[in-house]
Amino acid sequence: MKYIAIASRSIFYLALLVTTSVRAESVAHKNVVLITQNPQTVTTKITPFVLVSLAYQGQYRSQGIPGFASLISAYRFGTITAKDVVKAAILAKELTPDVLTDRDYLSAVDLQLFALDQPD
Template sequence: MKYFTIASLSLFCLSLAATTSVQATTSISNEPKSIALTIAIEPSSQITPFQLVSLAYQGMYRSQGIPGFASLIFGYHYQQITAKDVIKAAIAAKQLTPDTLTDRDYVSAVDTQLFSLDRPD
């Protein structure tokens, strides 16, 4: 009985495969398609201090001299990296305007975010 069921099922699958046809069509377009991936942010103080520190932590500012991940935390803990350093890196990356450096509230908020990285609870 088991052999009969397996044989019947196999025969059914073979007949189904033999009678089923698929038609595939391909259309080729002469129009070039472009996909642009950008992570550039318009220069403005629209980046919140939280977003700025998050980007720094992820290593976004390595080319500006700000290390990412544990090295950022280590550098901040041992006062090798300050909030102004991170802001300067974002300015160099054209993600913040230069006047952000003189905004005491913004600098203080970035410092608070860096401090919260150093002191996880």
């Protein structure tokens, strides 16, 4: 009887551990920043890294942002800027319009775009 109790507790804790790690992984994968201005309003903002990653993967093609090597070339030649990528995300309803005035966010997006253009 004692062994059954130990085995059942072990299975329970193992299941709890797996569930907790899967939940933590899914939260970390979203890579969003939660911004609260008051308790009733919670907005999410994707990080500049995620934004540029999505743009690179072609998620904003319908908003006029090319993907993959075309994005890198467009950035290199100045036809696509950080502001353009942010505007595309706003049109895709992934960012709020106030991000266009956030200089730190725009600078971080520009830095991520610049990093795409650098050789490994």
